[in-house]
Amino acid sequence: MTEDRLEADLAAMWRIRAFEEKLQALHKSGELIGSVHLCIGQEAAPVGACTELVDGDALFATYRGHGWALAKGTPTRELFAELLGRATGVNGGRGGSAYFSAPEYGFYGENSIVGAGASHAVGAALAGKHDGSGRIAMAVFGDGAMNQGAVGEAMNFAAAFDLPVLFVCENNRYSELTPINDMVRNDQLTERATALGIPATRIDGNDPARVRSTVAGYAAEARNGGGPAFVELITQRLVGHYIGDVQQYRTRAELEADGLVEPLAVATSALAGSGVDTDAIEGRARAEIEAAAEQALADPFADPDTAKEHLYA
Amino acid sequence: MTEDRLEADLAAMWRIRAFEEKLQALHKSGELIGSVHLCIGQEAAPVGACTELVDGDALFATYRGHGWALAKGTPTRELFAELLGRATGVNGGRGGSAYFSAPEYGFYGENSIVGAGASHAVGAALAGKHDGSGRIAMAVFGDGAMNQGAVGEAMNFAAAFDLPVLFVCENNRYSELTPINDMVRNDQLTERATALGIPATRIDGNDPARVRSTVAGYAAEARNGGGPAFVELITQRLVGHYIGDVQQYRTRAELEADGLVEPLAVATSALAGSGVDTDAIEGRARAEIEAAAEQALADPFADPDTAKEHLYA
Amino acid sequence: MPELTYAGAVNAALRRCLEELPETLLYGEDVAKPGGVHGVTRKLWKDFGDRVFDTPISESAILGSAVGAAMLGRRPIVEIMWADFFLVALDQLVNQAANVRYVSGGRLAAPLTVRTQQGNSPGACAQHSQNLEALFTHIPGLRVVVPSTPQNAYDSMLSAVHCDDPVVVFDNRTLYFGEKQEVDTSAAPAPIGGSTVRRTGSAATVVTWGAITHRVLEAADRLAADGIEVTVLETPWLNPFDHDAVHASVARTGGRLAVVHEANVTGGFGGEVVVRALEAGVLSARPVRIGAADGRIPAAPALAAELLPGTDRIETELRTLARD
Amino acid sequence: MPELTYAGAVNAALRRCLEELPETLLYGEDVAKPGGVHGVTRKLWKDFGDRVFDTPISESAILGSAVGAAMLGRRPIVEIMWADFFLVALDQLVNQAANVRYVSGGRLAAPLTVRTQQGNSPGACAQHSQNLEALFTHIPGLRVVVPSTPQNAYDSMLSAVHCDDPVVVFDNRTLYFGEKQEVDTSAAPAPIGGSTVRRTGSAATVVTWGAITHRVLEAADRLAADGIEVTVLETPWLNPFDHDAVHASVARTGGRLAVVHEANVTGGFGGEVVVRALEAGVLSARPVRIGAADGRIPAAPALAAELLPGTDRIETELRTLARD
Numbered sequence A, B: 001m002t003e004d005r006l007e008a009d010l011a012a013m014w015r016i017r018a019f020e021e022k023l024q025a026l027h028k029s030g031e032l033i034g035s036v037h038l039c040i041g042q043e044a045a046p047v048g049a050c051t052e053l054v055d056g057d058a059l060f061a062t063y064r065g066h067g068w069a070l071a072k073g074t075p076t077r078e079l080f081a082e083l084l085g086r087a088t089g090v091n092g093g094r095g096g097s098a099y100f101s102a103p104e105y106g107f108y109g110e111n112s113i114v115g116a117g118a119s120h121a122v123g124a125a126l127a128g129k130h131d132g133s134g135r136i137a138m139a140v141f142g143d144g145a146m147n148q149g150a151v152g153e154a155m156n157f158a159a160a161f162d163l164p165v166l167f168v169c170e171n172n173r174y175s176e177l178t179p180i181n182d183m184v185r186n187d188q189l190t191e192r193a194t195a196l197g198i199p200a201t202r203i204d205g206n207d208p209a210r211v212r213s214t215v216a217g218y219a220a221e222a223r224n225g226g227g228p229a230f231v232e233l234i235t236q237r238l239v240g241h242y243i244g245d246v247q248q249y250r251t252r253a254e255l256e257a258d259g260l261v262e263p264l265a266v267a268t269s270a271l272a273g274s275g276v277d278t279d280a281i282e283g284r285a286r287a288e289i290e291a292a293a294e295q296a297l298a299d300p301f302a303d304p305d306t307a308k309e310h311l312y313a
Numbered sequence C, D: 001m002p003e004l005t006y007a008g009a010v011n012a013a014l015r016r017c018l019e020e021l022p023e024t025l026l027y028g029e030d031v032a033k034p035g036g037v038h039g040v041t042r043k044l045w046k047d048f049g050d051r052v053f054d055t056p057i058s059e060s061a062i063l064g065s066a067v068g069a070a071m072l073g074r075r076p077i078v079e080i081m082w083a084d085f086f087l088v089a090l091d092q093l094v095n096q097a098a099n100v101r102y103v104s105g106g107r108l109a110a111p112l113t114v115r116t117q118q119g120n121s122p123g124a125c126a127q128h129s130q131n132l133e134a135l136f137t138h139i140p141g142l143r144v145v146v147p148s149t150p151q152n153a154y155d156s157m158l159s160a161v162h163c164d165d166p167v168v169v170f171d172n173r174t175l176y177f178g179e180k181q182e183v184d185t186s187a188a189p190a191p192i193g194g195s196t197v198r199r200t201g202s203a204a205t206v207v208t209w210g211a212i213t214h215r216v217l218e219a220a221d222r223l224a225a226d227g228i229e230v231t232v233l234e235t236p237w238l239n240p241f242d243h244d245a246v247h248a249s250v251a252r253t254g255g256r257l258a259v260v261h262e263a264n265v266t267g268g269f270g271g272e273v274v275v276r277a278l279e280a281g282v283l284s285a286r287p288v289r290i291g292a293a294d295g296r297i298p299a300a301p302a303l304a305a306e307l308l309p310g311t312d313r314i315e316t317e318l319r320t321l322a323r324d
């Protein structure tokens, strides 16, 4: 059972990894234009957390949100299409890599303003209190976002009104090019939540099972009227903040150490000797992604004549 | 010695109380125009804290800042003049009750945007790090301001860079007309500071000696490079949020209980039997205030012809 | 028809929205149990339970949660107590609310209404005196209305709440407890937009919005006493703005146009009104913009009065315009 | 004279300020050790120690601490990485920095410089594409400059830092690593303000600022090839704005005026430029405003291009203006 789960998780993580790596290639070839933030190394978080969200729940992520959108079920082709400026993209190319949404899949959007999505999740939970849906909402943001006033306001707001919001902080130890320990005196971010009266845990964010069980527990409490919770996921990105960031601020040793604990490596080792063909998992993921990218590249570009539509109702 | 100190503190508190009560009268008579926020009941905080600030230090308060300005040495006449729109006011009438400054006395101003002054104090401390002054800065704000993102940002900023800022939170249990416990899940506000790595204490804010010793300790640490500290002062206002607020949100019982613990009542009882003539203290304060108000009322109004001056250098 | 103050009219409109639209919520600092610091939302909390609630002093969370709730099908009405306070959280309107519909290609919407009030009142400090509508009229995706009478306030609120896009409603606190007026509270909600001719005359067209409309009408009355009749066109809706009505009126008044607002002149929305008239080719005389001097607003009433457009100054400038 | 890119010129100006003015500080997100996400502040940290530092993602604390430090005698230069991010903390400029000198009656000042960059670059999302200068030009107490060339950027930064009031410097990231140019880095800092004639011609005056200046010059070259010579007046300083130069030039070019900016037209600063010319009585032909369509900016480059003013559109509109 555990192995089955891990196998499925590895497959889900490979889909994300392959998607992101394909974006690297598309960026290099000039087909993907603009600033792109990859989640390579952080795949365990969406894969672990999203299975605990059900229809009607609402997820809010950041510019580093491709993995979250995919884990919520956004089709790969429509996501590629979005990032490639195609009419078939989830937002017809208007959102792009850093600011798309796919509400049909419960993905209420990325956000390119650090910390701004946290209060949207609070609002989604508030809506749920009144529309009978019993919805919970999840807000995902980084360690650096914890220093943005808006995030503190959102957390206190949810706490004051017992709103069912799961605040998920992906702590990859960097905000852009700056390490967390230069920016805070106390790097135990859960304490900030606790101080607001919000139950909080800091866990290994590279273990999808651990992420899942932690989210599951808090989600159940939230659905029972227990209010918000805060989960800090210790993780790492294996690539730059954006494509093109050469990470001069990180040592080779640090990157190598990160490579040993990153979720795909860990899951792959864990499955060694189990009889699971992890190479085949990777292969299937890459094949799916290649095909999706291929289709998206064949899709028509967004039509400039529509550029003014949908500004107002 | 303690009694001398208490006597002096009572005198200082009476000056503030008398000042504020005179404003009530001037508001009623129509001579004081606009929104005015009195600190009646909260006088122990400025009286206790300000003696620990020295020349070169910088104090930043809120719209409820008359007491802080007076405790820092702002002359009563110039303060009355400011509130009465006179040319002789500390800002020539431009600041008014809710937004004046008196930098000559180390009072870098009130602020009418909740929470906005906290980062100014951080900046003043930052300046001190570079100008050789060894300055410490003090930011005063209320319990409600703790829910304003800007305050959290300012505190983390000071913590991250070990800046000598004393954050003083006057917890009077209300933001305007709304009680704190409707607005937070955890009313132990010091925990928010601790979570940022900032030493913090919650004390009786009605006892000027206790306020003084606490501030003294943190001020000494800050001057020694220890960085910021946070002091939560439990106190109460005996009057409405602004003149005119009839406080329908408070019970008679609550107001009566507050009247028993408010700093002037407490200090007066403490001095009973000591031979100190507390009535005389009150009398001297009221006389000084009356005279100052009288002078200010005789001062010329700000000259409309100067209204456009000083917009730019 | 009930006789209502401006505040009463807003209250009645909010009550009707809360009654007729179950998806509405009403929240902000001190709006529920205290009934609002200006008493505008009195008693609504009693009747609508937890759909009306007080919030922490967290403008970003107020506006941001409204955006989120609106995306998920609610129709939040939130209060920013003073327009000046928008500035701590403007992101949530400009970078967030304004983008929701467009960027999602219409898959999402942000039907929220923000109530606020602005402007100077005697003794108010520089941080509680600004007129900031022009910051919002420059932002595509937001709707903006600045009413001036009880009826106007009632109608605007109804239209705003029914609008499927974010709308900012700017009151002026000096209007809240002015004279009562009969207010028609029975009409169906109108679509947003439109303008009202407040008086007619051929000497010039004076376009105005918000509290200062009353000073403009006063000035117009004084001119009328001297036989100079101007048209006063009140345009509470700044987005969508009724440029057509302005241009038609200017054409009828000898190509003469004045725009009066309390905001400072440079970069004020008055400039946009003038340029559009110019672009439409309806101006024959040099237009006049009347607004606050470009400066900060001092607390001392005598100083502030020097900078803000008063009835006398409006009268003088309109007189010159009509004469030229 | 050194040959510098725009980024290099800004870097050189910052270096000079840090060297010559010991009261300067330079800080913001990623500006020190990483040298800025666009590489503009490279190596300054190495040479100026803790006067140059990285900050948390806390725009309110960045701007607010700059206000406080400035009040206490420092001359902070801070970065807001994208102009869009101002909106989470605009209070600190509008309600705070802009008031310091005026409200204190000159007893305090806020000599701070905010560096930022704005505008669209291909693929940038709606939250990283806005041109927001008009929000600032409406605010008395703030100074605003939008340079376009290495020399311009160098000079503006020097003037801004020496200015005793708050100045916002808007770069455009697409300019940072364009062609190198010789930059005179030796002149004394000039007072803020002023404008530059970038080319002369009698057919019309085209006023512009920021990155789009380059498109305007391109369009002007194309017109010149057809014998239509326009004057291009670049006005990097929007506050103080060189209205006199505009009016004099318009008077010399048959009363024909066009204003071009990348910001959307409604409420853009172009409107103010036009109205002032109208008020000055120098217009003879209908003026032209060229800017982005009033809308949000989509990420797909093909969609964004449809809304933003490109060289072709500028050329066409100028041609029509010159012909009328």
Ligand SMILES: Cc1ncc(C[n+]2csc(CCOP(=O)(O)OP(=O)(O)O)c2C)c(N)n1
Pocket: A064, A112, A113, A114, A141, A142, A143, A144, A145, A146, A148, A170, A172, A174, A175, A176, A241, D029, D057, D059, D081, D085, D088
């Ligand atoms: C309000 C705001 N400030 C600054 C930025 C620029 N910025 C984009 S991502 C980022 C770093 C965020 O770090 P973190 O929250 O740890 O998330 P991560 O990128 O590591 O996932 C910054 C500073 C922004 N987008 N919004």
Ligand SMILES: Cc1ncc(C[n+]2csc(CCOP(=O)(O)OP(=O)(O)O)c2C)c(N)n1
Pocket: B064, B112, B113, B114, B141, B142, B143, B144, B145, B146, B148, B170, B172, B174, B175, B176, B241, C029, C057, C059, C081, C085, C088
């Ligand atoms: C950003 C902002 N939001 C709201 C207000 C309106 N307001 C003024 S005082 C106040 C209450 C502040 O409460 P607290 O911080 O506890 O201070 P107190 O008045 O009790 O001293 C509020 C909400 C404001 N001035 N600024």
Ligand SMILES: [Mg+2]
Pocket: A142, A143, A144, A170, A171, A172, A173, A174, A175, A176
């Ligand atoms: Mg991070």
Ligand SMILES: [Mg+2]
Pocket: B142, B143, B144, B170, B171, B172, B173, B174, B175, B176
């Ligand atoms: Mg309080």
